[in-house]
Amino acid sequence: xQPIQLQWIDYTILIAYVGxxxxxxxxxxxxxxxxxxxxxxxxxxxxxxTGLAFISANLGALELVGMAASGAKYGIATAHFYxxxxxxxxxxxxxxxxxxxxGSKARSVPEYLKMRFDERVRCVNSISFAVMTVFASGISMNxxxxxxxxxxxxxxxxxxxxxxxxxxxxxxxxxxxxxxxLYVLKGGLTxxxxxxxxxxxxxxxxxxxxxxxxLKDVGGWSVLKGxxxxxxxxxxxxxxxxxxxxxxxxxSAWKPLIAGPExxxxxxxLFAMVFGLGFVLSFGYWCTNFLVVxxxxxxxxxxxxxxxxxxxxxxxMFFPVLVILPGMIAIALASSPGKDYRLPPRLIASSAYTxxxxxxxxxxxxxxxxxxxxxxxxxGLKLDKxxxxxxxxxxxxAPLPEGQLxxxxxxxxxxxxxxxxxxxxxxxxxxxxxxxxxxxxxxASFMSGMAGNVTAxxxxxxxxxxxxxxxxxxxxxxxxxxxxxxxxxxxxxSIVCAYxxxxxxxxxxxxxxxxxxxxxxxxATFLLGMFWKRTTGTGAFIGLVGGIxxxxxxxxxxxxxxxxxGIKGGYLHVVQVFPSDMAQNFWLASFAFTxxxxxxxxISLATRRTKTDAELKGLVYSLTPKIxxxxxxxxxxxxxxxxxxxxxxxxxxxxxW
Amino acid sequence: MGLDIxxxxxxxxxxxxxxxSIYGAVxxxxxxxxxxxxxININLIWGVVLLVFGVLMLLGAVRGGKKPPTA
Numbered sequence: 001x002q003p004i005q006l007q008w009i010d011y012t013i014l015i016a017y018v019g020x021x022x023x024x025x026x027x028x029x030x031x032x033x034x035x036x037x038x039x040x041x042x043x044x045x046x047x048x049x050t051g052l053a054f055i056s057a058n059l060g061a062l063e064l065v066g067m068a069a070s071g072a073k074y075g076i077a078t079a080h081f082y083x084x085x086x087x088x089x090x091x092x093x094x095x096x097x098x099x100x101x102x103g104s105k106a107r108s109v110p111e112y113l114k115m116r117f118d119e120r121v122r123c124v125n126s127i128s129f130a131v132m133t134v135f136a137s138g139i140s141m142n143x144x145x146x147x148x149x150x151x152x153x154x155x156x157x158x159x160x161x162x163x164x165x166x167x168x169x170x171x172x173x174x175x176x177x178x179x180x181x182l183y184v185l186k187g188g189l190t191x192x193x194x195x196x197x198x199x200x201x202x203x204x205x206x207x208x209x210x211x212x213x214x215l216k217d218v219g220g221w222s223v224l225k226g227x228x229x230x231x232x233x234x235x236x237x238x239x240x241x242x243x244x245x246x247x248x249x250x251x252s253a254w255k256p257l258i259a260g261p262e263x264x265x266x267x268x269x270l271f272a273m274v275f276g277l278g279f280v281l282s283f284g285y286w287c288t289n290f291l292v293v294x295x296x297x298x299x300x301x302x303x304x305x306x307x308x309x310x311x312x313x314x315x316x317m318f319f320p321v322l323v324i325l326p327g328m329i330a331i332a333l334a335s336s337p338g339k340d341y342r343l344p345p346r347l348i349a350s351s352a353y354t355x356x357x358x359x360x361x362x363x364x365x366x367x368x369x370x371x372x373x374x375x376x377x378x379x380g381l382k383l384d385k386x387x388x389x390x391x392x393x394x395x396x397x398a399p400l401p402e403g404q405l406x407x408x409x410x411x412x413x414x415x416x417x418x419x420x421x422x423x424x425x426x427x428x429x430x431x432x433x434x435x436x437x438x439x440x441x442x443x444a445s446f447m448s449g450m451a452g453n454v455t456a457x458x459x460x461x462x463x464x465x466x467x468x469x470x471x472x473x474x475x476x477x478x479x480x481x482x483x484x485x486x487x488x489x490x491x492x493x494s495i496v497c498a499y500x501x502x503x504x505x506x507x508x509x510x511x512x513x514x515x516x517x518x519x520x521x522x523x524a525t526f527l528l529g530m531f532w533k534r535t536t537g538t539g540a541f542i543g544l545v546g547g548i549x550x551x552x553x554x555x556x557x558x559x560x561x562x563x564x565x566g567i568k569g570g571y572l573h574v575v576q577v578f579p580s581d582m583a584q585n586f587w588l589a590s591f592a593f594t595x596x597x598x599x600x601x602x603i604s605l606a607t608r609r610t611k612t613d614a615e616l617k618g619l620v621y622s623l624t625p626k627i628x629x630x631x632x633x634x635x636x637x638x639x640x641x642x643x644x645x646x647x648x649x650x651x652x653x654x655x656x657w
Numbered sequence: 658m659g660l661d662i663x664x665x666x667x668x669x670x671x672x673x674x675x676x677x678s679i680y681g682a683v684x685x686x687x688x689x690x691x692x693x694x695x696x697i698n699i700n701l702i703w704g705v706v707l708l709v710f711g712v713l714m715l716l717g718a719v720r721g722g723k724k725p726p727t728a
Contacts, residue, residue, distance in 0.1 A: 009680045020665050020668070020669045197662055197666065198662075205703075213695060217695055428693065429694055431693045431699065432680075433680050433699075434677075434700055434703060437707075
């Protein structure tokens with residue numbers, strides 16, 4: 001990554017944002033009087049604020065970066081994550097599930113599980129959730145520190161006693177964590193929520209001009225679509241994919257999907273997409289993940305709590321324009337020769353240059369084929385053979401200087417670094433000024449990714465682990481203190497995780513794999529628990545554990561095309577090979593969900609109920625008095641708004657069919 | 658919670674909007690750095706957009722009747 005030139009105006013915008021964020025924390029500190037003020041915002045926030053925080057908590061930088069990457073890799077079909085996945089799940093949460101979460105007075109999702117089932121279910125959920133949030137915030141911070149190290153021109157190096165050196169990466173990691181710590185510690189969950197709203201506007205207003213300029217540069221939507229047709233017929237030209245596809249593979253959402261996994265770049269079939277992603281994974285995430293649900297639970301009353309996901313769904317529906325379109329713009333630009341843009345290639349490790357350059361220097365033009373193999377092996381990435389051959393013959397005639405050789409080698413890399421797509425567009429279109437705004441948006445999303453996870457972590461630790469198992473029956477003052485203390489610990493643990501992920505790149509894959517195992521079956525437990533009063537604690541517990549084990553087993557027995565048995569699956573025996581990682585993942589979720597659902601159902605029927613109807617009031621659908629929506633204006637009733645949202649979603653799906 | 662979020666949002670975007678539009682006006686459309694943005698003085702345009710947004714948020718906060726934070 002090339003460092004970029006930032007002007008004073010860019011730094012000013014950046015500093016203004018950080019100043020406001022910390023300022024919010026300090027202003028809110030006056031209102032933090034009890035553990036519930038700090039950890040659950042005392043249930044006092046208006047719906048539009050919790051609604052924006054609800055999507056913002058999910059709109060971490062990884063989402064921003066990842067969706068643009070998928071937009072380039074898979075085109076418009078990436079929008080399924082929104083129009084099939086998120087929106088229906090958010091409507092379901094608002095209409096059916098929020099009454100139980102909010103009405104039960106539970107302070108967290110694990111606490112709801114304890115009320116509905118028993119301690120065992122809560123324990124599994126709270127521990128896995130706590131570990132997950134710490135890692136998620138560590139991953140965010142690692143990405144941020146890496147980004148800043150690559151972008152900012154300073155080379156920092158502080159020597160500490162004991163021969164410890166703090167480099168740029170360390171400094172950025174610690175400074176950014178300290179900022180997050182400061183405002184979360186001061187203003188608790190409210191601080192995190194308010195900052196998320198600020199971040200929401202920062203991202204929208206920071207990236208909208210980039211998308212607008214990009215689209216204008218390509219020549220508008222219809223030209224973009226035309227370019228995508230070219231790309232689909234020869235994706236190898238951009239090193240996107242080795243296969244060729246129907247012309248509409250990048251520009252239609254459903255047709256390539258219905259045609260089968262070999263006709264869409266995702267390599268996914270219709271069932272895996274609709275059931276695996278649309279139902280299991282999305283509902284599992286949006287309806288049960290405490291990180292997002294916590295935002296709705298902080299709303300000031302039941303009406304506001306139910307409106308939270310609905311308000312969130314409106315901007316969410318149009319987010320593909322902001323987050324997926326940039327990826328599509330990038331491939332359209334890359335396939336327009338006059339635009340002087342290429343997808344950012346993966347970077348060659350600095351240690352690989354020495355041997356590669358030595359090989360180039362000794363290579364003879366007449367056996368360029370063997371030399372190409374050797375250089376590819378040195379670098380460990382796919383290279384462009386013509387470029388390397390040209391380089392070898394040129395260097396044999398007149399030796400090139402070292403720097404030029406490096407540049408030419410980097411230029412010959414034929415593997416894309418999709419995660420850099422968004423940044424490459426920011427660099428291309430932003431003059432100083434706007435650049436500061438867009439980078440601040442990116443920074444904001446990384447930092448609030450950490451804040452969101454830490455505020456969910458401190459609540460689950462304090463209420464579901466510490467109060468439940470270590471120190472029950474203490475004064476609120478004690479838990480308030482613990483909430484603050486664990487916030488500091490949470491930030492420190494995140495920093496440890498950031499280092500872990502940065503040192504050992506496999507760590508990230510393993511963590512995400514394990515999250516997948518734990519999360520996939522969870523929605524089955526909630527679905528049965530909320531809508532079937534016969535579900536027992538034992539049934540839920542065994543179902544959940546069984547579902548997690550099923551995920552693990554499924555993963556051990558399947559693989560995806562192009563992956564050797566190992567971390568990507570198939571380490572026991574390969575029974576089934578899926579066309580892509582994504583298909584494998586969606587099918588895994590489908591299996592885990594089904595296993596959990598069936599196990600919970602069967603064991604619940606075989607075991608005795610431990611909770612009476614009276615105890616389950618407010619926790620189960622059939623035993624809870626219906627909320628009287630009639631008092632509200634009928635147009636604002638959750639069910640009506642939800643239906644309208646679903647209809648809009650269907651229309652969007654048809655437009656981009 | 659005692660603080661109306663529209664105050665900080667409004668103040669921040671008003672501030673950034675003013676900064677960005679002044680910067681855009683001073684650098685002028687002919688400046689070669691706007692080759693990045695297809696010859697458009699995006700700083701001036703977008704600065705004004707941010708300013709309008711910020712002011713609208715502040716108006717909302719005033720209407721909401723909360724006093725600005727005094728910390």
